[in-house]
Amino acid sequence: MRNLISLSDLSSEELALIVRRAVAFGRGEVDDRPLDGRRVGVFFRKSSTRTRTSFWSGAVRLGADVITFGPDELQLSTGETVEDTARVLGEYLDALVVRTNGDVDEIRRLGSNPDLAVVNALSLDEHPTQAIADLATLAEAFGDLAGLHVLAVGEGNSSGAALALAAALTPGLRLTLLCPKGYEVPQATLDLVDRLGGGRALVSQVTSPDEVSGPVDAVYTSRWQTMGVPKANPDWLADFEGFRIDRGFLERFGGPGTVFLHDLPAVRGQEVTDEVLDGERSLAWRQAHHKMTAAMAVLEWCVVGADAARAGARAAA
Structure with missing residues (x-):
């Protein structure tokens, strides 16, 4: 599993690959379901129209099952540590999409479980x-x-x-x-x-x-x-x-x-x-619209991996 918490974690080649996949998804050139049988959680502490819906819709289009969490629906709100939450969610989910509107530290701590891909869907410093x-x-x-x-x-x-x-x-x-x-x-x-x-x-x-x-x-x-x-x-x-x-x-x-x-x-x-x-x-x-295709490309890259994304890009070409 890979995290996408900051663009600074990517190489130029990785970013270019993800962008190409987003364009291909936008053109309807991809009809496979690389996340078939996978589970994606969407955890938003703040309101959202486009980002929340685009990740939900994108994950479903890729074949994943999706569960959404509101700001007070995880035991984080009652004192469980971020690391314990990540450890448990890694038993149930393949990926977790997180919006905090706050410091990126919480997202990085949720990304501490190597069995759980974590995506930053907006922090105070970066989107x-x-x-x-x-x-x-x-x-x-x-x-x-x-x-x-x-x-x-x-x-x-x-x-x-x-x-x-x-x-x-x-x-x-x-x-x-x-x-x-x-x-x-x-x-x-x-x-x-x-x-x-x-x-x-x-x-x-x-x-x-x-x-x-x-x-x-x-x-x-x-x-x-x-x-x-x-x-x-x-x-x-x-x-x-x-x-x-x-x-x-x-x-x-x-x-x-x-x-x-x-x-x-x-x-x-x-x-x-x-x-x-x-x-x-x-x-x-x-x-x-490309917020959804970007979400799809990111989820594919994080969960399935760069090799699968490259193979998909070659097939689309």
């Missing part, structure tokens, strides 16, 4: 499967990721951090993070990006639209109210003036082939206008 869905969406739209320039706009949240790590592992993919001052992707994450990319990662962070050089191939944004958590500054919206994605923003930084991405859910009229989100350049809804 790895979201970045895989993002790359799958771009790969499907453009073919080759090398040479693309993605502009990620808004708060430097877990999705932005994961996308930065994914870009560091994807040779030739350029990412510009445009975040308001005080809301940037943490420097520790950028240091990790630099190490993963061997000093060659094409990832930069700026705090003013005037610092962005376009045109870009994709404009990406997320909701500014990360995980619905209120911000300390009651006037925080003023810090995001000029960061909303509207037609003028796309025309300023995009070209005729520029696409729009959003990891959803969206606060319409805040970080993006209806015209852009529902417009012909928007891939946000296809991107949401």
Whole structure:
């Protein structure tokens, strides 16, 4: 069993393989059921629409049986240790998908059982499967990721951090993070990006639209109210003036082939206008579909293994 807790645990080749499988699943090129007879648990401490449902649906499509756990349905809520919980769940399950919205430490501790594959479905610092869905969406739209320039706009949240790590592992993919001052992707994450990319990662962070050089191939944004958590500054919206994605923003930084991405859910009229989100350049809804195909590719890789995923990729080709 393998865990996928952070993209930094992957090699460039492993990430590329998982992304290719997500694209193949999205195209309907895979009709086998590699998880037939397997058991997948889905444990979410916080609310979720897309991620929870995509893992449930993806696991079932791969042939697995699925059990879901709410925030208070495991004995963790009554004092059992994380390690004891992992040891027991490894007797019943092949994989456990976990969303904490908190520190990644609990997910890593759940991954301490070698008989249980653990997947990070969102922690405070990173949303790895979201970045895989993002790359799958771009790969499907453009073919080759090398040479693309993605502009990620808004708060430097877990999705932005994961996308930065994914870009560091994807040779030739350029990412510009445009975040308001005080809301940037943490420097520790950028240091990790630099190490993963061997000093060659094409990832930069700026705090003013005037610092962005376009045109870009994709404009990406997320909701500014990360995980619905209120911000300390009651006037925080003023810090995001000029960061909303509207037609003028796309025309300023995009070209005729520029696409729009959003990891959803969206606060319409805040970080993006209806015209852009529902417009012909928007891939946000296809991107949401790829949350499921990314979940499928990750579960296959974690439970069945890279060799099986490669064999499946060769068969699809």
